[in-house]
Amino acid sequence: MIKGGFTLPGETGYEKLTLELAERWGADVIRDSDGTKLSDELLDSGYKIYTTICPVREHNEWIRANDLTRQQTFLCTNPKTAQADTIKIYLLDDFFNDQFDINSTEHGIKYWQVYDRTTGHEVLRDKWQYDTNTGSVTITAIPMHQYTVSFLAWRIWEEISMYNHVTNNWDTEHLLQLNPYRPEALEYLKKNLNQWCEDNPDTDVVRFTSLFYNFVWIWGSSERNRHLFTDWASYDFTVCPEALDDFAIEYGYVLSAEDFVRGGRYFSTHRIPTAGKRDWMNFIGRFVRKAGRELIDIVHAAGKKAYVFYDDNWVGLEPYNGFFDEFNFDGLVKCVFSGYEARLCAGVPVATHEIRFHPYLFPVGLGGLPTFSPGGKPDEDATAYWINIRRALLRQKIERCGLGGYLSLTLEYPKFLDAMDRILHEFRTIAALHNEGSPIVLKPKIAILHSWGKLRTWTLSGHFHETPDHILIHILESLSGLPFDVSFISFSDISDGCLDNIDVIINAGAENDAWSGGLYWDDHHMVETLTKWVHNGGAFIGIGEPSAYEGAHRLLRMSHVLGVDTDNGDYSRHGRWTYELTENPGLIPEGVDIQYRKNVMLTDGETRVLAEKNKVPTLTMRDFGKGTGIYCTDFIHTPLSPRFLLNLILTATKEKLFQEYITDDPLVEAAYYPGNKKLALINNGQIARMASCTINGKKYTTELKPFELKILRLID
Numbered sequence: 001m002i003k004g005g006f007t008l009p010g011e012t013g014y015e016k017l018t019l020e021l022a023e024r025w026g027a028d029v030i031r032d033s034d035g036t037k038l039s040d041e042l043l044d045s046g047y048k049i050y051t052t053i054c055p056v057r058e059h060n061e062w063i064r065a066n067d068l069t070r071q072q073t074f075l076c077t078n079p080k081t082a083q084a085d086t087i088k089i090y091l092l093d094d095f096f097n098d099q100f101d102i103n104s105t106e107h108g109i110k111y112w113q114v115y116d117r118t119t120g121h122e123v124l125r126d127k128w129q130y131d132t133n134t135g136s137v138t139i140t141a142i143p144m145h146q147y148t149v150s151f152l153a154w155r156i157w158e159e160i161s162m163y164n165h166v167t168n169n170w171d172t173e174h175l176l177q178l179n180p181y182r183p184e185a186l187e188y189l190k191k192n193l194n195q196w197c198e199d200n201p202d203t204d205v206v207r208f209t210s211l212f213y214n215f216v217w218i219w220g221s222s223e224r225n226r227h228l229f230t231d232w233a234s235y236d237f238t239v240c241p242e243a244l245d246d247f248a249i250e251y252g253y254v255l256s257a258e259d260f261v262r263g264g265r266y267f268s269t270h271r272i273p274t275a276g277k278r279d280w281m282n283f284i285g286r287f288v289r290k291a292g293r294e295l296i297d298i299v300h301a302a303g304k305k306a307y308v309f310y311d312d313n314w315v316g317l318e319p320y321n322g323f324f325d326e327f328n329f330d331g332l333v334k335c336v337f338s339g340y341e342a343r344l345c346a347g348v349p350v351a352t353h354e355i356r357f358h359p360y361l362f363p364v365g366l367g368g369l370p371t372f373s374p375g376g377k378p379d380e381d382a383t384a385y386w387i388n389i390r391r392a393l394l395r396q397k398i399e400r401c402g403l404g405g406y407l408s409l410t411l412e413y414p415k416f417l418d419a420m421d422r423i424l425h426e427f428r429t430i431a432a433l434h435n436e437g438s439p440i441v442l443k444p445k446i447a448i449l450h451s452w453g454k455l456r457t458w459t460l461s462g463h464f465h466e467t468p469d470h471i472l473i474h475i476l477e478s479l480s481g482l483p484f485d486v487s488f489i490s491f492s493d494i495s496d497g498c499l500d501n502i503d504v505i506i507n508a509g510a511e512n513d514a515w516s517g518g519l520y521w522d523d524h525h526m527v528e529t530l531t532k533w534v535h536n537g538g539a540f541i542g543i544g545e546p547s548a549y550e551g552a553h554r555l556l557r558m559s560h561v562l563g564v565d566t567d568n569g570d571y572s573r574h575g576r577w578t579y580e581l582t583e584n585p586g587l588i589p590e591g592v593d594i595q596y597r598k599n600v601m602l603t604d605g606e607t608r609v610l611a612e613k614n615k616v617p618t619l620t621m622r623d624f625g626k627g628t629g630i631y632c633t634d635f636i637h638t639p640l641s642p643r644f645l646l647n648l649i650l651t652a653t654k655e656k657l658f659q660e661y662i663t664d665d666p667l668v669e670a671a672y673y674p675g676n677k678k679l680a681l682i683n684n685g686q687i688a689r690m691a692s693c694t695i696n697g698k699k700y701t702t703e704l705k706p707f708e709l710k711i712l713r714l715i716d
Contacts (some may be wrong), residue, residue: 002428004028007050007402009355009361012039014408019045021407021417025424031207033361033404034164035172043202051203053196054313055189056177056212060700062188063176067154069185071177072103072240075218076150076261082141089149090136096219096226098174099162102135103152107519111152113257113668118145122258137388148264150257157238159217160312167364177313178214180291181243193295197302205305205623207333211292213238213284213315215462216266232462233269235277235315236260238284246281253667255280260658267708269461270470272451277533288316289326296328307331307352310345319348320457320488332400335360337385337463339392339480340473344458346396354400357423358385361405367465372409379415384555386423387684388709390430391481391642394671394680401427426709433711436675438445439483440661444503446479446486448472451514460515471508471544472515474637478645481669483661491520494529504539504649505530509637510616511548511555521549521557535625539652543632554603561629563607563622567599577602579609579617586657589666592644594618595634621651628652640666666689668704679712 003026010018010030015109019042019249022030031050032038043049056071063069080092085111091102103109109130114123114137127140128149137149144384161175180186197206216236239260248254259276260267267277299306306328310317318324319332331352334345346355359365359381363373370376401424401650410416422599433439450456450472458476460467479486489498489505509515520526527547540561547558548566559565567570577600588594588611596613630652635641643666647657663670667685670693672678683689683704694699694716704710 002026002339002425002432005400005423005428005431005631007031007356007400009033009036009404009407009409010038010042010401012037012042013041015041015367015386017266017411017641018042018407021410022047024417025420026428029205029402031402031404032211034160035170036406048204049202050205050207050307051200052207052209052309053193054158054160054209055193056180056313057161057175059178059188059192060173062175063178066182066184068105069179069182070154070156071179071213071237072108072152072423073100073216073218073237074111074150074239074257074260075100075153076257076264076266078264079146079148081146082139082143084143085141086138086486087141087147088136088138089147090134091149091151092135092153093221095153095221095228097221099155099157099159099219100153101156102109103154104130104132105241106486108152111241111244111257113149113150114139115263116142116145116150117263119625125145128260130492132231134240150261151499152239152241152257159214160217161322163217167362177214179240181240181287186291186294190294190298193298194302197299197304203304205307205331206299207307208295208307208359209309210312210314210317210644211308211614212288212313214313215315218237218266228430229266229268230462230466231268232265233456233459234267234283234461235281235292236266238280238315243284243287247280250283251279256567256572265466269456270467270513270515272514274513274681285316285318285321285323289323292316292327300328307333307354309333309335309356310348311335318455319344320454322454325349329694331400335404335536336389337465338477339390340458341463342389342392342395342398346392346398347457352400353398354402355389355398356402356404357382357389357420359712361407363409366463372413376413377415378410378413382416382423382491383707386426389684390426390553390709391669391684393427393430394433394669394682395439395481395483397431397438398427399431429709430680433671433673433676433680435569436673439671439673439680441485441660442624442650442661443655444484444649446484446504446506446649447489447498447502448476448479448486449489449494449505449507450516451490451517452488452511452518453493454488455490457488464495470515471510472659473544474641475506475645477637478635482646482649483671484649491517491523491526494526499529499533502538504541506541506543507546507558508543509545511545511550516545516548517548522551523657526558529562530558534627534629537626539628539630539649541630541632541648541652543635546631558629561605561624562620562626563603563629563632564600564617564620564631565603566597567601571601577605577607579607581612582608582610582621584651587644587651588619589643589647592638592640593636594632595636597633600631600633622656628654635659642669642684643667660696663691663693677714677716679714681710681712683708 007029008027030047070155158175158177216234218229333354335356359371512518
């Protein structure tokens with residue numbers, strides 16, 4: 001058994017178990033986990049040691065003595081209807097009272113706003129009063145109008161600590177989080193880290209979890225709607241009056257509470273970013289890089305390496321913003337459920353990439369279902385996640401993997417131990433394939449077009465289970481294991497001339513969301529540029545409501561290329577083009593079900609309908625000059641959908657569906673590594689498959705067991 005490349009969570013009191021599993025799984029590193037410390041026996045066991053720190057936690061005593069250094073956020077009350085000429089709104093009624101407290105300082109109230117939501121106008125400051133004793137705002141109102149109050153709130157329970165307490169029934173002190181934007185707080189952090197490095201001589205790698213600001217996670221007062229707003233890619237938790245003041249000086253304009261809360265809808269990553277939001281993200285990003293680098297320099301000066309866990313308090317750490325190398329991290333750790341998350345990790349410019357497997361060694365999972373508790377089947381969970389992840393690992397190398405949580409929970413689940421045996425063997429086998437170079441990729445170069453561009457490379461907003469309703473996340477998951485070069489571009493990239501090296505553009509999403517593009521399509525120069533690109537030979541694949549923006553003669557601005565549009569009622573009395581289905585053998589794998597949209601309509605008689613449902617086209621193709629437009633109503637990731645997406649891309653670029661490096665079975669995927677002349681085959685299905693793949697003119701046929709990975713060494 002190949003050893004190394006594996007990080008095992010240790011647990012004090014279970015030293016024997018820890019060391020036995022370290023030997024069984026070939027670990028070379030032992031780490032601590034949240035709320036745990038390693039015993040001297042584990043520290044002295046000869047393994048390298050990762051120690052987890054979250055810079056902004058574990059400082060309750062100092063924060064209480066310096067209460068202005070607590071972190072904050074803007075909150076917006078639910079709209080309340082005035083019954084008379086005044087209305088009283090209690091600010092924390094709608095929110096989990098263990099998470100928030102009101103910032104009623106003079107500096108904080110300066111940024112509060114009261115809105116008449118019926119008129120959409122802000123209520124002037126002399127028309128409302130705050131009562132410190134009751135935590136309420138009394139507003140001079142117009143009867144039957146709705147009102148909200150947006151206010152700054154101290155966050156009094158760090159959200160990951162809060163989640164862990166609730167999930168694991170911890171009975172320990174609630175952790176506060178420190179705001180390093182305050183100069184005295186940052187100085188304290190640096191002094192504390194210097195001392196910490198001295199006090200932890202056994203630590204080889206400091207694993208930052210992560211740096212300063214957590215993704216937004218606002219809890220409600222009612223258990224019927226506990227998670228009011230969650231967005232893994234949001235910057236809501238970065239605000240404080242001092243930063244808002246400095247921003248106004250630097251940028252020449254003031255950001256208000258409304259810029260963040262948007263009437264209580266908040267500013268989800270799925271919405272098209274305003275100039276103000278982009279400016280704020282850039283402003284905070286610069287601060288995080290500067291302050292973060294100061295901490296990392298301290299770690300390096302102590303002779304230790306610095307890794308970052310790209311989850312939890314990750315905000316400002318975007319690895320694809322062009323500035324990530326300013327941190328000087330030695331490695332990045334990413335928890336992964338899915339293939340696209342592995343691809344996100346693999347492309348980050350650091351020396352070491354490590355993925356943390358799921359399930360996490362907790363009694364219940366993130367969705368609240370049992371894992372290492374009665375009713376849980378962690379072996380099945382681990383295998384299901386692994387089947388998704390390994391597709392991506394065939395395409396791009398990850399050097400390390402690991403687990404997290406409490407190792408003692410595995411004692412009652414021997415099948416999980418067996419599952420990890422198989423997973424670790426396959427992980428190391430795949431990692432070794434990359435040692436002599438990358439696998440072959442097919443000719444078309446793919447670009448995903450959306451508002452965020454490369455900033456949101458291989459991600460949307462969180463894990464797959466957090467964004468299951470977004471078409472693009474399904475596309476990314478299927479795409480993560482396909483043999484293509486993939487880039488992520490924005491609309492400004494097109495204006496800057498990025499199309500020369502792109503063969504296929506995929507644009508997918510809903511009308512007016514950040515992924516389809518919304519108002520960016522209200523630019524005739526953009527439409528003209530893309531139209532010319534397709535006419536000269538490019539392929540535009542639109543899924544869902546691509547290029548949708550109300551205001552022109554068509555809702556889909558690329559309808560002339562796609563040959564379809566969506567009718568929101570304007571064409572209710574217009575005739576519809578009749579059509580006959582066009583045969584395209586092999587394009588849609590048997591078992592793929594394309595959901596239909598009842599308002600899809602053909603725009604002309606040149607569009608070919610390749611699939612339909614309920615007499616509505618679900619998949620169409622149209623020649624446009626030398627190029628092609630393909631439209632699909634929906635896309636849902638299943639074991640068969642990667643082959644469907646592969647076929648769409650090849651069809652759009654007029655390539656053969658069945659060619660070298662592609663198997664004849666849609667449930668079996670292949671990756672060929674010319675450097676070591678090895679062919680990797682994976683069966684993504686639950687039954688045995690017989691599959692063939694042609695390499696350099698020679699056909700190879702083999703049988704694969706359910707979910708099997710098989711490596712063939714090819715001989716000339």
